[in-house]
Amino acid sequence: MQTDVIVIGAGTVGAAIAFGLTQRGQRVLVLDGDDGDYRAARANFGLVWLQGKGMNMPAYQEWTRRSVDLWTEFNNELADLTATDLQYENNGGLAFCLGEEGLEKRRQYLHTLHEQRGGNDLGFEMLDRTALEKLFPRVRFGREVSGASLGLHDGHANPLKLLGALHSGITKQGGALRHCSRVTAIIPGLQGFTVETQEERFSASRVVIAAGLGSTALAAQVGLHVPLxxxxxxxxxxxxxxxxxxxxxxxxxxxxxxxxxxxxxxxxxxxxxxxxxxxxxxxxxxxxxxxxxxxxxxxxxxxxxxxxxTPDSYPIYAQSPVHPGAFVTLCHSGVTLAAVHATIIAEAIIAGELPSTLAPFHHRRFDVPKAA
The missing domain is CATH 3.30.9.10 (D-Amino Acid Oxidase, subunit A, domain 2)
Structure with a gap:
């Protein structure tokens, strides 16, 4: 079977990328693992979250913000196509604080993040207990609750409905999704890649490895060494x-x-x-x-x-230096980042090159000699 792109992994990351590829007219085959695989997508809390993310990694703050900004459009397109209510709401989100010291510590942390990123939009407000009680009129908080930070761009969705809608959207747009098709080998060739499962072989000009914790072994087959x-x-x-x-x-x-x-x-x-x-x-x-x-x-x-x-908890987006048609995409915020995976990452794979803005997420950042 010949196709344009093979996506290995049908979790939220791989499914979002595959959905974006099929939206853009690509012939896509998604190969999913077995029922016994470790599946982060089915154990997700469902937050679409910006506040507090990206300490000492401004690029991750910016990347997360781009996805959150795109989420409403992403939600609407996916919901319209699949007739699925993702239960997405983006009216803000809270991080509760205990004690006055905890409230001040949270304030300083978020201001440090803002200074690292720059710009005019703080993206958050600090609420004391009185303001918090006005926001939650039916809740009696514990005596140690001193307030909260309110992330103005935060929200949540139903992660299982999101995953189901992505799978439905892939097939509705002409893509193929094969379950119980664990990939055993990726074989680079002159015209692309051959991907083998235990029972079948498939060919494509590009391969995207989005197999979660199974990605390390697969990525090594195309010259990418990703620590997880x-x-x-x-x-x-x-x-x-x-x-x-x-x-x-x-x-x-x-x-x-x-x-x-x-x-x-x-x-x-x-x-x-x-x-x-x-x-x-x-x-x-x-x-x-x-x-x-x-x-x-x-x-x-x-x-x-x-x-x-990953070692620093931030995503890895990389392209093989020896087999440029092979990509790896890894993160632990698959719901929040679904919108950029379905747009920016999908477009980059079609173009055959990751944008320079994603350079901070290459796994080469871990290739630092250890001190004696």
Whole structure:
């Protein structure tokens, strides 16, 4: 089977890129792995988030802002094509602060980020407790809550509906999506690439590796050496309640269905997707500290997923120096960055070259000699 682009990985990153490619008339084949693969896309919290991101990496602040700015149009196009409500809202988002020291520390952190990026738009407001209570009239906050930062560009969406809509959009626009097609080899040739699964072989002029934690081994086959590690995140979900939280917060949001999502841990435990009582206790205590009334809710679900983490936590976008038609795209903010993946990254792959603005995200940034 001959096609223009083969995308390896049908998670949120790969699916968004494939969706953008099919939008632009490319013949696209998406090869997805097996049901037992580690799938960050199915364990996502669903935030479309800008505030607090990009410390010491202004390029990541700018990249995230571009995606957030594009998200409304991206949402509308995808929803119209697939008749799917992604439940996207962008009315702002909060990061709660504990104690006056915590509030001041958050203020200083966000101002430092703004100074690193520059520009006139702060993108956030600091709310004291009185302002926070006016914004959440039905909530009685814990006594330690001193206020919050309000990210003016932040929002949230349903990550599973997003993934399903991307898959539907790919096929509606003429692309092909094959599940249970784990890639075993990428073979560069004079006219492009041959990609092998356990049962089939496919050919394309370009290959995009977006296979999450499986990308390291695949990228090495085309001369790209990308360092990755898994980081476990656990999330709790409560029973459904009447609308209580009008805005999402970092680690706490109410879904359109009424459940409260609570998260997420950051655990360096390797390739372990177990859930633990310790994490459930930790997340529950944190939530009760913020909004004591939530302690009375019944927990109905707990899950764990593995984030795709680079050494500095920022994305990798790279093109093979020896096989220029091969690209690798990796990040742990697949929902937030879906809009730029479907536009800027898709256009770059068609053009055959990543833009210079993405140079800070090349994995060569990790090739720094270690001090003796």
């Amino acid at each position: 590690r898994p980081q476990r995140g656990q999330v709790l979900v409560t029973e459904r309640i009447a609308p209580l939280l009008p805005l999402p917060a970092s680690g706490l949001r109410q879904t359109r269905e009424g459940t409260i999502m609570i998260g997420a841990t950051q655990e360096e435990v390797g390739f372990d997707t177990s859930t633990t009582g310790h994490a459930a206790s930790l997340l529950s205590r944190k939530t009760a500290q913020l909004v004591p009334a939530l302690a009375d809710l019944t927990l109905v679900r707990q899950w764990a997923g593995l984030r795709v983490m």
